[in-house]
Amino acid sequence: MAAKVPISAYDKDIYLEDAYAKYESNIAAYRKVNGGKPLTFAEKLLASHLDNPNEAMVKGGYVNLRPDRVAMQDATGQMAILQFMSSGMKRVAVPSTVHADHLIKGENGCAADLPVAENTNKEVYAFLRGASNKYGIGFWKPGSGIIHQIVLENYAFPGGMMIGTDSHTPNAGGLSMFAVGGGGADAVDVMAGLPLELQTPKVLGIHLTGQLNGWVAPKDVILSLAGKLTVSGGTGYVIEYFGPGCETLSATGAATICNMGAELGATTSVFPFTKRQAEYLRATRRGGIAALAEKNAAMLRADKDDSSIYDKVVELDLSSLEININGPLSPDRNHLMANMAKDCEANNWPLEIKVGLIGSCTNSSYEDFSRAADVCKQALAHGMKMKSHFYISPGSEQIRATMVRDGFAKLFEEVGGIILANACGPCIGQWNRKDMKSGLNTIVHSYNRNFIGRADGNKETMAFVASAEVVTALALAGTMKFNPATDEIEGPNGKWKITAPVRTDLPAAGFDAGANVYEAPAENGENLDVPIAATSDRLQKLVPFPAWDGKDLLDMPILIKVQGKCTTDHISAAGPWLKYRGHLDNIANNLLITAKNAETGALDCVRNQLTGKDDHVPAVARYYKANNVRWVVIGDTNYGEGSSREHAALEPRHLGGAAIIVKSFARIHESNLKKQGVLPLTFVNAADYDKITGNDHVSLVDIAATIGTGKPIKMIVKPASGAPQFEVALHCSMNESQAQWFRQGSALNVMAMH
Numbered sequence: 001m002a003a004k005v006p007i008s009a010y011d012k013d014i015y016l017e018d019a020y021a022k023y024e025s026n027i028a029a030y031r032k033v034n035g036g037k038p039l040t041f042a043e044k045l046l047a048s049h050l051d052n053p054n055e056a057m058v059k060g061g062y063v064n065l066r067p068d069r070v071a072m073q074d075a076t077g078q079m080a081i082l083q084f085m086s087s088g089m090k091r092v093a094v095p096s097t098v099h100a101d102h103l104i105k106g107e108n109g110c111a112a113d114l115p116v117a118e119n120t121n122k123e124v125y126a127f128l129r130g131a132s133n134k135y136g137i138g139f140w141k142p143g144s145g146i147i148h149q150i151v152l153e154n155y156a157f158p159g160g161m162m163i164g165t166d167s168h169t170p171n172a173g174g175l176s177m178f179a180v181g182g183g184g185a186d187a188v189d190v191m192a193g194l195p196l197e198l199q200t201p202k203v204l205g206i207h208l209t210g211q212l213n214g215w216v217a218p219k220d221v222i223l224s225l226a227g228k229l230t231v232s233g234g235t236g237y238v239i240e241y242f243g244p245g246c247e248t249l250s251a252t253g254a255a256t257i258c259n260m261g262a263e264l265g266a267t268t269s270v271f272p273f274t275k276r277q278a279e280y281l282r283a284t285r286r287g288g289i290a291a292l293a294e295k296n297a298a299m300l301r302a303d304k305d306d307s308s309i310y311d312k313v314v315e316l317d318l319s320s321l322e323i324n325i326n327g328p329l330s331p332d333r334n335h336l337m338a339n340m341a342k343d344c345e346a347n348n349w350p351l352e353i354k355v356g357l358i359g360s361c362t363n364s365s366y367e368d369f370s371r372a373a374d375v376c377k378q379a380l381a382h383g384m385k386m387k388s389h390f391y392i393s394p395g396s397e398q399i400r401a402t403m404v405r406d407g408f409a410k411l412f413e414e415v416g417g418i419i420l421a422n423a424c425g426p427c428i429g430q431w432n433r434k435d436m437k438s439g440l441n442t443i444v445h446s447y448n449r450n451f452i453g454r455a456d457g458n459k460e461t462m463a464f465v466a467s468a469e470v471v472t473a474l475a476l477a478g479t480m481k482f483n484p485a486t487d488e489i490e491g492p493n494g495k496w497k498i499t500a501p502v503r504t505d506l507p508a509a510g511f512d513a514g515a516n517v518y519e520a521p522a523e524n525g526e527n528l529d530v531p532i533a534a535t536s537d538r539l540q541k542l543v544p545f546p547a548w549d550g551k552d553l554l555d556m557p558i559l560i561k562v563q564g565k566c567t568t569d570h571i572s573a574a575g576p577w578l579k580y581r582g583h584l585d586n587i588a589n590n591l592l593i594t595a596k597n598a599e600t601g602a603l604d605c606v607r608n609q610l611t612g613k614d615d616h617v618p619a620v621a622r623y624y625k626a627n628n629v630r631w632v633v634i635g636d637t638n639y640g641e642g643s644s645r646e647h648a649a650l651e652p653r654h655l656g657g658a659a660i661i662v663k664s665f666a667r668i669h670e671s672n673l674k675k676q677g678v679l680p681l682t683f684v685n686a687a688d689y690d691k692i693t694g695n696d697h698v699s700l701v702d703i704a705a706t707i708g709t710g711k712p713i714k715m716i717v718k719p720a721s722g723a724p725q726f727e728v729a730l731h732c733s734m735n736e737s738q739a740q741w742f743r744q745g746s747a748l749n750v751m752a753m754h
Contacts, residue, residue, distance in 0.1 A: 005288035007068065008155050010138055010520065011095045016157065016292050019068065023048035023159055024299060030054075038303035040203045040310060041272050042238040045178035048299075049161045051195040059202050059311070060236070062735055064195035067161040069095040070187050072137075073147045074128055075102035075428075075574075076165040076645055078582035080184030081131045082542050083748055084191055089135070090526055093193030097138040097155070098128050099147035103578055106391060106425035107432040110400075114143050114421045123538055124582060126531050134525035135191075144517035145396030145422040148172070148361040151179075152255055153284050153398055153511075158273045158293040158300045163190055167262045167644040167668060168361050168448060173270040174255025175277055176293075176300050178238075180268045181668055183646030185675035185747050192751065197737070199667070201267040204237040205310030208245025210319030214500040215485045217371070218253030219363060219446065219467035221316065222260040223324035227334020228314065232638040234266030235667055240310070241271045242302055245318045250505035251280035252365035259362045260448050263331040265641060265666055273300035276505075283506045323485055327450045327464035328442075330565065337470070341481040344442075349462045349480070354435060355389040355443040356475025357455075358468040359420070360427040363446035364395025366402060367505035368468040373408035374501035375472045375484075376415045382491040387478025389435055390417040393425045401514030402507055415476070426455045429575030433458075442480060444471045449642065451569045453594065457576070469501050539582040544752070545653055545677050545745040553630055553658050553700040555718070557609035559621055561634040561694035563598035567642035568669060570595040572651055574643070581647065588651040591618045592633070599694040607695060618655065625656035634692055635662035640669025649673045653746075659700060661715070661730060663689055674738045675747040684712055684729040691728070695720035700730075707732060708739030 004015040027039075030047035033056050039047065047053060051064035070092070072080050077098045084092075103124065104117040118125065125142060132139040140150055147164065148171035155162070158176035162169065165187050172179035180198065190196050206225065212218070239261050241254070249257075254271040261269030271277075273293055281290035293300060307313045323337035328349065335343050344351050358364075358372055369392075379385070392412050394400035400422050403409050409419055425431060427447040433456040440460040447455070450463035466474070473484035476498075481487075488495040522528060532539045562570075573590045580587035593604040593616065607613070608620045610627060624631050633652065639662040640648060649672035652660065659679035663686045673680040679700070683689055692698075699716045706713050712729040719725070734742065741747040 005292055007157055007160070010154065010518070014095065016289055020159065020292065020296050020299070026050055026053040027299065038309050040205070040240055041300070041302045042178070042203045042240045042270055044299065045159065045161060045270065048159065049178070057200045059200050061200050062197055063200050065161065065198055067094065067163050067190050067196055069155060069162045070190050071147055071151055071155070071162060071164040071169065072096070072098045072187060073102050073166050074098060074100045074124065075578050075581045076184055077128065078124065078539070079646060079650065080165050080187045081128070082582065083184055083188045084135065085131070085530065086542055086748060087188060087192050087751055089192050091136040092191040094190055096191055097140060098132050099140045099150055100125060100128065100142040100144065101146045101423045102428055102430070104142060104421045104423035104425065105430045105432055106393065106420040109418050110421040117421070118142055121579070123536060127539055127582065129519065130528065130530045132519070133522045134528040134530055136521045136525065138521060139519040141517050141519060143397065143422050145394070145399070146361040146364065146424055148259065149364055149395030149399065152252070153396060157289050158277060159296070163187055163196055165644060167642065168259050170261050170266070170268040171255045171259040171361060173258030173268055174251050175280070176271055176273045178268055178270060181262060181644040183644060183649065183668065183672035183675055185646060186671065188748070194751070201236055201238045202311040204234060204239050205307060205313045206239060206241045207243040207307060207313055207315050208241055208318055209243055210245055210317045211248040212318050212321065215323050215470065216321045217467035217469060218249055218256045220321050220324045221318065222257045223326045223334060223465065224321060225314070225316070226260065226263055226326060226332040227324070229264050231263060231330060231332045231641055232265045232664070234261060234264030237266055237311070239264065239266045239269040240302070242305055246271055247274050247276070248318065249276065250367055251277045252367050252505055256362055260331070263448060265638065267667060272302065273297055279506060283511060323470055323483070325464050325466040325470070328462035329450060329452055331449055331465055337483050337485065340483070344480045350440055350442045351480045352442060353388045353444055353474055353478050353480060354441045355391070356386070356471045357391045357393070357426055357443065357445040357447070358471050359393030359395060360424065360447040361395060362448045363468045364393060364399060365505070366399060366507055367503070368446065369399070369403055369408050370504045371469040371501035372472040373411045375469055375476065375498060376411040378498055379415055379476050380411065382496050383493055384476060384491045386416040386475050388475040390415065390475045391426065392417050392419045393427065394419065394422045397422050397514040397517045398511050401512040405512050406507060428578070429454055429457065430578065431456055444474050446471050451567050451642065454569055454574070473498055537583060537586055538579055540584055542584065544749050547745040547749065548743050550704060552703055555697050555699055556630050556632050556658060557624065557697055558692070558694050559624070559631045559633055559657070560592055560595060560606045560617055561598040561692065562592070562595045562636060564596055564636055566595050566635055566639050568640055568645050568648040569642055571640065571648035572645055584650055584654050587647055588654050589618045591621060591651045591655060593617055597694065609695065609697070621655035621657070630656055630658040632659045632661055632698055633657065634689065634694065635660060636689070637663040639665050641666040644668045646672040646676070649676045649678060653678050670733065674734055674741055677742050677746040679732065679742060681713060681730040681732055684731050688728045691726070692717055693720060707742060708734055708736040
C-alpha cells in the first residue's frame with residue numbers, strides 16, 4: 001500500500017487523504033440540505049469545513065467552521081498567543097505556526113539589518129520561540145520570510161481552510177485554499193479546538209477570459225478590479241475567479257490577485273484548482289499533494305462554469321487589460337499607466353520618483369523577480385542604472401536563495417538596488433528611509449497598501465502601487481511620465497525601448513531551499529516556561545476585561561468624531577509602534593492619533609469634555625477611564641478597513657471605550673470589536689452621522705432587551721449646543737452568542753467559563 005500524503009512536510013501525522021474524504025462527505029451531506037443546487041467552489045469550501053454539514057448556510061447569517069490550520073505573524077501573533085495562554089489550554093488543537101516577519105526594519109540591506117532586528121527584538125523573539133515550543137506551534141525564525149509566501153510554499157493545499165492573524169491571509173487562495181484573515185481571538189478559538197464563527201458570505205464571481213500579454217501582470221488584474229469595486233466593494237463576499245482565463249495564470253500570480261482581495265474588503269478570494277497549481281506544488285516538493293488534488297479535481301472547482309450560480313458577476317478580459325497603477329493614499333484609486341502623467345499634473349503629485357520598492361507578501365515570487373530582473377538586465381546592457389533609489393524585499397529564504405543562484409540578486413545590485421531582509425520591511429512601515437524624512441514626494445511600490453504615511457511615516461509621501469516589473473521600469477526612468485509599454489528611455493548611449501519582460505513563473509533548475517529557517521516545537525512542552533519579564537515595556541500579560549454590569553450606558557462623551565477614511569492604520573498605527581504589539585497599555589498610546597477630527601480637521605487633538613481642554617486622543621481616553629467615564633467613537637464609512645490587527649479593537653476597550661458607532665464597518669474590524677466586548681453599531685440612517693457633533697454626549701438605552709435580538713438599539717443624543725435631545729436608531733449585528741461576549745466582557749472571558 002502506498003504511503004499516505006501529509007498535508008505538509010511539517011505535519012507528518014495529518015494526511016490529505018483523510019482530509020479529502022471528510023470534505024467529500026461533508027459536501028455530500030450539505031447537498032441534501034440545499035436541495036441539490038449547484039455549488040460554487042467557495043460554497044464547497046465552506047460546506048466541506050462545516051462543523052455541522054446538516055445545517056443550512058444562510059448568507060448574511062453565521063456558520064461554524066473547522067479550519068485545518070492557523071498562521072500568525074510576529075506582530076499580531078503576540079497578542080494571539082497572550083490570549084491563548086489565558087485560555088488555559090496546554091497545546092494547540094490544530095497545526096499552527098508563527099512567522100517572524102514584521103519586526104525587521106529595512107535600511108542598509110539584509111546582512112546589516114537582520115542582526116540589528118534580532119538584537120532589538122530579542123525579548124519578543126524569545127517569547128514567541130518559547131511559547132511556540134511550549135504550545136506545539138511551529139516557529140519560522142527572523143529572516144525566514146513573509147508569512148504568506150511561506151504558507152504558499154509549504155502549507156497551502158487545494159481544498160483546505162485556514163485562518164491567519166493577518167488580513168492578507170487570502171494569498172493562499174492562489175492554491176485553491178479558503179484562507180481568511182481575522183483577529184487573534186478568532187485564531188485562539190481555532191487553536192483551542194473551538195469552531196470558527198464566520199458570517200456566511202455571498203459569492204462574487206469574476207469571470208476571466210483571454211490571457212495576459214506584454215507588460216500586463218496578474219497585479220494589473222486586481223488593481224483594475226480595485227478601481228471598479230472600491231475598497232468596500234467586496235465586503236460580505238468571497239471573490240471566486242472562474243472561466244478559461246484562470247488556466248492561464250500561474251499559482252503565484254493567482255496568489256497576488258487573492259492577496260489584494262483584502263483591499264476590496266472581501267472575506268477571502270479563491271481560484272479553482274488548475275494545472276498551473278499542480279506544477280507549482282511539484283516545484284515546491286509537494287508532488288503527492290498535486291497528484292491527490294488532480295485525482296479530486298472535480299471537488300476543487302465550481303459545479304459548473306456558469307455565471308448563474310454566483311450572487312454577482314464581473315466580466316474581465318485579460319487580453320484587453322492595460323498597465324494599471326493605483327494611488328496615492330488608497331489602493332482603489334485607479335489609473336491607467338497611459339494616463340498617469342496627466343493625472344499627476346492635474347493633482348499636483350510630484351512626477352519625480354524618489355524610490356521604487358519591489359517584493360512584499362503580494363509580489364515576491366520567482367515570477368515577479370524574474371521579470372523585474374529582466375528589466376534590470378536590459379538596463380545594464382544599455383549602460384543604465386536606477387535613477388531612483390531601489391529596494392528589493394524577498395518573500396522567503398527559498399526565494400532569496402534561488403534569486404541569488406539564478407543571478408537576479410546580482411542584477412538588482414548592479415543597477416543600484418539594495419536587497420533587504422526576507423521580511424515585510426517598508427510594506428508595513430519598517431523602513432528607516434534616509435533620502436528624505438519629510439516633504440511632498442512620490443514613491444512607487446509593488447506592495448498592497450498605500451495609506452497615508454504607511455511606508456515611511458511621512459504624511460506627504462504619495463505612494464503608488466504597480467506590478468514589480470513596472471515599478472522596476474519606473475525606478476529606472478525616475479519619472480511618472482514614463483510608460484514602459486510605449487515610451488523610449490534615455491540612456492548614456494541614446495534612446496532605447498525596454499522589451500516586455502519574459503514571463504517565467506518557475507525556475508528551470510528548481511527552487512533552492514536556502515538555509516534552515518524553521519524550528520519545530522517540543523513534543524511535550526507542558527513543563528516549559530514562557531519568558532515575560534514583569535518590567536518589560538514590550539510584553540504584558542493580559543488582564544481580563546470586566547463584565548458588563550447590565551445597565552444602560554448613559555451620558556457618554558464622544559471621544560472623537562472621525563471624518564473620512566479611518567483604516568486600522570489610523571486607529572492603531574504600525575511603523576515604530578509595532579514594537580509594542582505585545583504590550584497593550586503601551587500600544588494604546590497610539591489610539592486614533594492619525595484619524596481626522598471632524599470638528600476641527602486636526603489630527604490627534606480632541607476636546608476633553610470633562611476639563612474643557614484640548615489634548616491628544618489617547619490622553620483624553622485615559623482621563624475618561626481614570627474618572628470611570630465610558631466613551632464612544634463616531635465614524636464614517638468602511639471604518640476599520642485594512643489590516644486584521646485586533647489592537648484597533650483592544651485599545652479602545654482597554655481605554656474605556658463602550659461603542660464604536662459608524663456608517664459602516666470593514667468585516668474583520670467589526671468582528672474584532674465584538675470579540676473584545678465593544679459594541680459595533682451602525683446608523684440605521686447614515687444621514688444621522690451629520691446630526692451629531694464630536695462635543696455631544698450620547699446614551700445607549702434598553703441594551704439588555706435588544707442586544708442579540710437583531711432589533712435596533714436606541715441612542716439618545718444630548719447636543720453640546722443645548723438644543724433638544726433626539727433619538728437615533730442603531731443597528732447591532734451581534735447574534736445571541738456574540739451578545740454573550742459583550743455581557744461577559746469579551747469572547748476570551750466566555751471561553752474561560754467553559
